[in-house]
Amino acid sequence: MKSAVIVFPGSNCDRDMAVALEQVTGGAPDMVWHRETELPEGVDLIAIPGGFSYGDYLRSGAMAARSPIMRAVTEAAERGVPVLGVCNGFQILTEAGLLPGALMRNAGLHFVCRDVALKVENDRSAFTSSYRAGEEIVIPVAHHDGNYQADGETLDRLEGEGRVAFRYAGECNGSARDIAGILNERGNVLGMMPHPERAVEEAHGRSDGRRLFEGLLETVA
Amino acid sequence: MKTRVYVTLKNGVLDPQGKAIHHALEGLGFSGINDVRAGKLIELDLEENIGDEQVEAMCRKLLANTVIENFRIEREAAA
Numbered sequence: 409m410k411s412a413v414i415v416f417p418g419s420n421c422d423r424d425m426a427v428a429l430e431q432v433t434g435g436a437p438d439m440v441w442h443r444e445t446e447l448p449e450g451v452d453l454i455a456i457p458g459g460f461s462y463g464d465y466l467r468s469g470a471m472a473a474r475s476p477i478m479r480a481v482t483e484a485a486e487r488g489v490p491v492l493g494v495c496n497g498f499q500i501l502t503e504a505g506l507l508p509g510a511l512m513r514n515a516g517l518h519f520v521c522r523d524v525a526l527k528v529e530n531d532r533s534a535f536t537s538s539y540r541a542g543e544e545i546v547i548p549v550a551h552h553d554g555n556y557q558a559d560g561e562t563l564d565r566l567e568g569e570g571r572v573a574f575r576y577a578g579e580c581n582g583s584a585r586d587i588a589g590i591l592n593e594r595g596n597v598l599g600m601m602p603h604p605e606r607a608v609e610e611a612h613g614r615s616d617g618r619r620l621f622e623g624l625l626e627t628v629a
Numbered sequence: 630m631k632t633r634v635y636v637t638l639k640n641g642v643l644d645p646q647g648k649a650i651h652h653a654l655e656g657l658g659f660s661g662i663n664d665v666r667a668g669k670l671i672e673l674d675l676e677e678n679i680g681d682e683q684v685e686a687m688c689r690k691l692l693a694n695t696v697i698e699n700f701r702i703e704r705e706a707a708a
Contacts, residue, residue, distance in 0.1 A: 467694055474691060503694065510696045513645045557642065557697060582643065 409629040411437035411453040414481065416472045421458035421494065421605065428605035429455065432621035433629070442475040452628045453490050454481055456497030458550070458603060468511060468553040469499030478504050490534050490628055491597045495551055498589070498599030507592055507599045508566070509558030514551070515582020521550040523614070525577035526588055526602060530570050533591055535598040538623030544577055545616035547602040554601040556583040556590075566590055573598055630675050631705040632684055636693045637668035 411429050415422045422439065430436045437455065438448045447454065462471035472478070478500070485491045485506055493501040501507045514520055523546050528539040539545065558566070563584055566572050574589035581601070589600030604617030638644050644666050651665040671692055675684070684702050693700040 466691070470691065470694070502696075508696075510694055512643070512697065515643065515645050517645050517649050555643075555645075582645070 409433045409435065409452045409625055410448065410450055411435070411455060412440050412448055412451045413437045413455045413457055414440050414442065414477055415457070416442045416459070416461035416475065416500075418461045418463055419457050419459035419496070421496075421603065424603075425455050425457040425494070425605045428608045428617070428621055429453075431608060432618060433625050440477060442472065442477050445476045445480060447477070447480045447484055451484065451489065453492065453624060454484060456481070456491065456493040456500050457605075458495030458497060461496055461500065464553070467499075467503065469496060469501075469503040472496075472500045473503035473505075482506060485592070485597050488594065488596050490624065492535060492624075493597070493599040494603055494605065495549075495554075495601055498601055499553060501597060501599040506597050507590055508562050509556055509584075509590070511553050511601070512555040512557050513553055514555050519550075519552045520554065520581055521548075523548050524580055524588075524602060526574045527577050529572045529575055530591065532570070533573060533595045533598065534624055534627040535591075535620055536573055536623060537627050538619040545619075546607070546614055547604055547617050548606050549580065549602045551581070551601055554581040554583065556587045556601075558584060563587075569593070571595075574600055574602070630677055630679070632673040632675050632679075633703040633705075634671040634673065634684070634688055634692050635668060635701040635703065636671065636688075636698050637701075638666060639697055639699055642697050 413425050499511045528543045531539050531541040571591040576586045576588050604620040607614050607617035646667040647665040688700040
């Protein structure tokens with residue numbers, strides 16, 4: 409599986425993402441700088457990592473979403489290439505219009521950095537095929553702007569179409585309907601606030617995130 | 630030409646920052662505050678030939694996230 413990790417000024421989980429992808433897929437991903445206008449040919453998976461791209465100026469993810477490489481990412485997503493956005497990556501995907509809604513300041517105003525229990529809602533996507541719907545997994549979060557909001561109609565549609573991938577099992581950041589991760593209509597774009605790349609080996613304390621990458625490897629490659 | 634863009638959260642969108650400011654004001658002993666909403670002011674210095682529709686396009690494409698925010702444009706009359 410050929411993967412690419414997009415790197416913005418201020419990304420800080422790009423290397424963790426690369427390590428996770430290399431461990432699971434056996435091949436190191438291409439690191440693609442935000443000024444690039446094209447993705448490596450034949451890329452099977454695009455990962456948009458966590459961090460604080462452009463210092464969160466204007467709004468989290470707002471500047472990154474308008475950077476040159478995002479045009480290529482949008483085109484690839486339209487062709488059906490899987491795109492995984494984690495944390496700041498999720499914020500960038502909503503700002504880019506690839507996913508609905510917005511991620512706002514946590515309801516409690518605090519930066520939340522801890523392990524959280526998630527309920528898997530959808531086990532049919534390329535990203536979640538190695539989980540079982542209803543299963544509870546534990547993956548760390550680390551964010552200030554993870555409070556997912558969208559209008560009621562959008563939330564109903566996301567739920568009705570099975571596009572809520574993960575929900576927080578307990579209160580985390582004030583997200584509408586405890587949404588932690590969502591899919592686009594076609595199911596090839598996943599945005600999630602928790603960091604699966606930080607839970608891929610026993611040394612991390614747990615490895616529930618590893619299965620997300622294993623599922624991808626199985627469905628994509 | 631000086632142009633001001635005011636970006637505010639839409640009605641009904643929870644504003645945790647506004648809430649925190651509200652609590653802090655009350656903590657300082659100020660009373661009679663019904664609600665506080667925090668927003669942004671963006672000042673642009675534009676060439677004379679930049680029309681209103683272009684400023685509006687800037688707001689829609691970048692300055693405001695219209696999923697959660699409203700914007701209001703205020704243009705200074707030419708001197």
